[in-house]
Structures are given as C-alpha cells and as structure tokens.
Amino acid sequence: MNKKRVFSGVQPSGDLHLGNYLGAIKQWVEMQEKYESIFCVVDLHAITIKQNPEELRKKVIEIAKIYIASGIDPKKSVIFQQSDISEHAELAWILNTVTRMSDLYKMTQFKDKGGENENIGVGLFDYPVLMTSDIILYDTDVVPVGEDQKQHVELARDLAKRFNHQFGETFKVPDVRVNKEGARIMGLDDPTKKMSKSASSTLNYIALTDDPEKAAKKIMKAVTDNDGIIKYEKEKKPGVSNLLNVYSLLNEESIADIVKRYEGKGYGDFKKDLAEIVKQFLISFQEKYNAISDEEVRGILTNGAKKIKPIATETYKRTKKIMGLN
Numbered sequence: 001m002n003k004k005r006v007f008s009g010v011q012p013s014g015d016l017h018l019g020n021y022l023g024a025i026k027q028w029v030e031m032q033e034k035y036e037s038i039f040c041v042v043d044l045h046a047i048t049i050k051q052n053p054e055e056l057r058k059k060v061i062e063i064a065k066i067y068i069a070s071g072i073d074p075k076k077s078v079i080f081q082q083s084d085i086s087e088h089a090e091l092a093w094i095l096n097t098v099t100r101m102s103d104l105y106k107m108t109q110f111k112d113k114g115g116e117n118e119n120i121g122v123g124l125f126d127y128p129v130l131m132t133s134d135i136i137l138y139d140t141d142v143v144p145v146g147e148d149q150k151q152h153v154e155l156a157r158d159l160a161k162r163f164n165h166q167f168g169e170t171f172k173v174p175d176v177r178v179n180k181e182g183a184r185i186m187g188l189d190d191p192t193k194k195m196s197k198s199a200s201s202t203l204n205y206i207a208l209t210d211d212p213e214k215a216a217k218k219i220m221k222a223v224t225d226n227d228g229i230i231k232y233e234k235e236k237k238p239g240v241s242n243l244l245n246v247y248s249l250l251n252e253e254s255i256a257d258i259v260k261r262y263e264g265k266g267y268g269d270f271k272k273d274l275a276e277i278v279k280q281f282l283i284s285f286q287e288k289y290n291a292i293s294d295e296e297v298r299g300i301l302t303n304g305a306k307k308i309k310p311i312a313t314e315t316y317k318r319t320k321k322i323m324g325l326n
C-alpha cells in the first residue's frame with residue numbers, strides 16, 4: 001500500500017522558537033517514519049511582510065538547518081524552498097478565483113496581524129490561499145500544524161472541495177493534524193497569548209538559536225502566579241501550565257508524573273530544573289545545527305525541489321486543463 005503524504009512548512013522570518021518546534025517540527029520528525037513527507041521553507045509567505053533580501057537568503061538556510069538538526073532526515077523526507085517551485089504562486093492565482101473575500105475576512109490570524117489597517121499588504125490577506133496552494137499542489141493527505149494554523153488548513157479543505165464541486169474532481173482534500181500537547185505553547189512573558197517570533201520582547205520566546213545560558217534565564221523569569229502550587233490548570237494557572245507543558249514535551253514525561261514529583265515544592269525548584277532541561281536541549285540541538293554546512297543545505301534544497309517538481313507540474317497541468325486553460 002502506498003504511504004500517505006504529509007506536507008507542512010515554516011516561514012523564514014524571525015527566530016524559530018520552542019513553540020514552532022514543539023507545535024510543528026517535533027511531530028514532523030515522528031511522522032516521517034510512517035508518511036511520505038514533504039517539508040517546505042515557505043519564503044513566499046515570509047515576503048507578505050517586508051524582508052531584507054540578504055537576511056531572507058540567510059534565513060532560508062537557517063530554517064532548513066533547523067529542520068535537519070531537529071531530526072528531519074533528507075534521505076527520508078523532501079526538504080525544499082517554496083520559491084524554487086513556481087507552481088505554488090501559479091496555483092494560488094487560480095485558487096484566488098474561487099475564493100471569496102468573506103472566506104479571508106474570517107481568518108483570525110489576518111485580524112490579529114492588523115486586518116483593520118487599510119495599508120496592510122494584499123499578500124497578507126491572501127496568505128491562506130497561497131497556503132492552500134502549497135498543500136493541495138502535492139495531493140497532501142495530512143497537514144501537521146500548531147493550533148494557530150488549523151483555521152488555514154480548514155480553509156484549504158473548503159477551497160479544494162469548492163473547486164472540485166465547480167470543475168470536477170481535481171484536488172485531494174487534506175486532513176489537519178494538531179498535536180494535542182504542543183498545540184499552543186504560550187509566551188513566557190504573557191502566558192495568555194501564544195509564543196510568537198514577532199512578539200515585542202525576546203523574553204516571550206526561546207529561540208532554537210538562543211544562547212543556552214540566556215534561555216535558561218528566560219525560564220527563570222517566566223511569568224507564573226502567586227499561589228505557589230505546581231499543577232496543570234490552563235485557565236486559572238496559564239503560566240505554570242505552559243511551563244509544565246514544555247517540561248513534559250522536552251523531557252518526554254507525562255504532566256501527571258511531573259506534578260507528583262514537585263508536590264510540596266516551590267516554583268524555584270521547578271523552574272530551575274526546567275531551565276536545565278531547556279539548556280541541555282539547546283546545547284544538543286545547536287551541536288547538530290552547527291555541524292551542518294550552508295553548502296550541504298543548499299544541495300539538500302536543490303535536490304528536494306528537483307524531486308518534487310514533477311508532482312507540482314502534474315497537479316498544475318491537471319488544474320489548467322479542467323478549467324479550460326492552456
């Protein structure tokens with residue numbers, strides 16, 4: 001039986017953080033064993049906000065290195081750069097013609113990123129359509145993402161179905177997969193909002209490229225509460241619950257076991273141990289990251305694009321044909 005296909009990606013903008021790793025990349029690593037896996041560095045998405053071209057070039061290499069250092073094996077999975085395959089943008093244009101303004105106005109991420117502002121870029125508004133194109137271009141079965149991207153994958157499902165209904169069976173309708181535990185890692189300085197690379201303070205997140213000592217200090221400074229009891233209560237104790245979540249995912253241990261171990265102990269002990277876990281995780285991650293050369297990554301991206309170009313070409317041809325285009 002043919003393996004099911006997985007597709008996902010991360011934007012080469014800002015610093016990749018523990019939220020991106022625990023919410024998305026960590027599950028990709030597990031899934032690559034069972035699925036035919038395609039992981040993209042989505043640079044066309046990154047340019048929906050202003051980027052410095054030189055920085056962007058570097059960032060693409062950095063993200064691909066992060067994939068590999070996290071455990072994505074280029075022998076098992078395809079890793080490629082979105083702008084290497086022109087069909088992403090071409091199919092997005094076609095999909096624009098079946099997308100309604102009302103579909104996109106509903107997207108909470110667009111609203112969060114300043115949807116009310118008249119001067120906001122059209123690209124940011126259209127971002128979910130490009131994301132739909134990324135996914136359905138490869139006849140994707142499953143899209144593993146963090147909670148914040150779930151709505152976009154649901155739109156991809158709707159657009160694929162709408163297109164199929166209008167023109168005839170063309171696209172596979174993808175399923176979304178959100179990892180229950182890492183779905184939403186919260187900001188360390190404000191645990192009521194998601195950890196985000198565009199946060200105003202670097203105390204909000206732990207970047208995968210952060211100095212491990214400094215990262216440990218960020219854990220020590222993380223916002224908690226005053227009742228001094230270590231337990232998981234997302235609504236009442238968002239800070240402690242978030243730290244428990246990170247602890248559990250990095251140490252591969254259940255939250256219940258961790259809570260039991262810290263019974264009667266204070267936040268100081270708990271944070272100190274978590275700070276050490278984060279530090280050790282980063283040391284080991286960065287060791288792998290630093291062992292990969294830029295040249296190697298460029299080769300992997302080029303090979304990845306070569307490998308999957310035929311799938312994209314076939315889907316795009318099929319789409320044009322069914323619509324009466326050349």
Ligand code: AQP
Nearest residue numbers: 010011019020023024145146183184185195196197198
């Ligand atoms: N805090 C988070 N918890 C769990 N998963 C998260 N993801 C992002 N933040 C969290 C998941 O990471 C993947 C890649 O995301 P992206 O960088 O392409 O875009 P994003 O979701 O917009 O990430 P950021 O950090 O929040 O960026 P900004 O600040 O620019 O908005 C996705 O699967 C995402 O769900």
